[in-house]
Amino acid sequence: MYVVESKGGAIACMLLALSFLGTWPAVLTLLERRGRLPQHTYLDYSITNLLVAVLIAFTFGQIGSSTPESPNFLTQLSQDNWPCVLFAMAGGIALSLGNLATQYAWAFVGLSVTEVITSSITVVIGTTLNYFLDDRINRADILFPGVGCFLVAVCLGSAVHSSNAADNKLKLDSLPREQKDGEMASSVIPNKDLSKDMENGNGSAEKAKAGTADFLVQLENRRAIKVFGKGKFIGLAITFFAGFCFSLFTPAFNLASNDQWHTMKKGVPHLVVYTAFFYFSASCFVIAIILNITFLYRPVLGLPKTSFKDYLNDWNGRGWALLAGVLCGFGNGLQFMGGQAAGYAAADSVQALPLVSTFWGILLFGEYRKSSRRTYVLLISMLFMFIAAVAILMASSGHRK
Template sequence: MFQVHSTAGAVGCLVAGLFMLGLWPTVWALVERRGRIPSHTFLDYGISYTLFTVAAAAALGQAGPSSADAPPFLDALRAADPRLAALAATGGAAVAAADVLLQYGVAFLGVAVGPPAFCAVSLLCSAVAAFFLDGRRNAPALLFPGVAAALAAIALGVCAHAATRAARLARAGAADAETGDAAEEGVSSSGGSPTAAAAAASPQPPMPHDPAAPSPAVSATAPPQPPPGGLRHRRHNPRGADGGAPAAAPAPKRAIEAADSPHAGAALLGFAIVVPGALLNSASYVLFVVAVKDALGVLPAGAPRLDVYTAAALYAMGFGLMALLVSCWAMYAPPLGTQRSSVSGWAGDWRGRALCVLSGALTSGGDMLQFMGGDAAGYAAALLVSAHPLVGMAVGALALRELRGAGWRAVTLVCAQAGAYAGSVALLAASAA
């Protein structure tokens, strides 16, 4: 069984896991904005996560030398205590439910706010529980200030979202005011009559002696004729018939239309979705640590404990089962006004599937690295990967332009949030020593 024996190697695993876990919410947000049904996204994600995690656990668990305390993966899986196996699988089921809540929460809050709030709430609960369950291996003088820094990041994220919403509402109000002023100017220039302004703006009918003009009877019933050259001419000449600028392509329809609302209700709904998901995520991590450390004392004296790779495989199996159930429920009873679907509809939907599989692979790799680092450096210190929203915030701001038009105040708050998370990461990593 492959094992990490040094603190430096453990911290390296955790930092690599941090970057991998920071990318998958951005991939989800990108797919949702392109209109893919969320239940299709989550089912692809759940299947790929399960397959990648079980394969990685089997490969790493079988690799390297084995001993009585570190048996090969297949032997450890056969000898696993059913009660500890059930705890690990329940942890996987809980994190699947947490991830589907995060999926909908990110649609309302964005990558720059949703994952930071989710991870900070989860970090608060998980760090305290893991500290006591793992034999107090981490320095409390560094661990708990790291948790406090994560809580500060929550508050800054909420303030950043409020500032962004206020800036966008102000900009929308200014645009409406400009539209109203332009309409008033059009009325005054046409002699003060709205009817006259409309008549001036409408196209004039052709003159009767114009040979190219169709008769009134024909023009009232005949369908519009294609331009010279037919549809082929239109395809090769995307500009208008008058040579003007081409019409702007319509924006893709979002899968969760309610998330486009700029009002406070959408933000409150997003936080109401994210916070329960964070609590479930914390519970899943605690269940995993309890299963690996036998914190409940269910094993008889001398019985081998559940190793990290066996626990990870069982965790992934529970995740896959819950992902299947939740996705099927969301297909036939879609929440938040999303599109209804079916298993056959999912099987034929290949749009964005590669990105969904990629998100499952990223999460699988990040979780495996977190488990391996936690086994070597302590599971409380392994929670430093909860700072992965730092990566998501940067990608969301640069690639998805989530802070466009947000104003200097919101940008300042997001930068302060990133600083608080960076401090949290440093303190949690130092507590491992």
């Protein structure tokens, strides 16, 4: 099998993972804003996410001959390694729950703030756990100041969301009452014309300028998850839950591939990263399928009820959803490959994905356009703290023997 051994190779994997993991959330957000039901989107995403794990296992996991110390992927499938398999599957369940929660949080909190808060929580909890699991191969004097910067970024992210919500309320209050009431009433009825073609982005011919009150009302009318009238703390609660789930998946994967708790029988080799990733993705897929099919018939947050037949017939935007699964699958795989070489605490530097997501959020979705000076100051401070935290975290990279 192919193994990343050098620190340079590990950092290259992390940087590539960063670009993939920062882009796929923007793709799913784009579909929700164009009216596609998140249950349909997540089912499509889950399929390609699993297929990527299978592809990686049968390519990188099968390169070269198998040895007793480092068996190939197919060899490990028949070995008695179930304790570590369960750790890998637990990590997949945590990731699936986190991804599912963020899909709803993006609508309430915005792509940029959601990604910063969840990623920072992931680092604060997950990196600390990985540091001790990896036998402290990362430099603590560099690592933990970086973790502290992420903690500050969480607080700033919450403040950005609160300030931006207040800005949006002022914009909506400036609308004439009759216009606001009429638009709010229409938001209950899905507007088919506004989300005609999600693949090509064809929608209403008349678009309001990003950041205006009219833009917010148009967005509410066309999006799948309605947010007007809902408390701003609902989004933050979902976001913090997602961050807690994300903080557990890399430590679980670390335990699966390195068996620090000595759960395997003597003489049985550790799970190679590709085998662990396969089981990790399989459990992620199963949980996603169970929960999202349930949400088809018992939707949450006021979404309309649908069915599995409706999902199968919903091809509008499916290509984007499948692409998101591919990006996330390769991003996670590259993160684990880099983490196995340089330490999973340092690999958590891919949580810099909000830097990529914020770029897409501002470029594609007009987030923070025409906001107050206070919001801009908080946003810049949050991103600056995040950049500093990522740089410090990467500098703590060690080398696994």
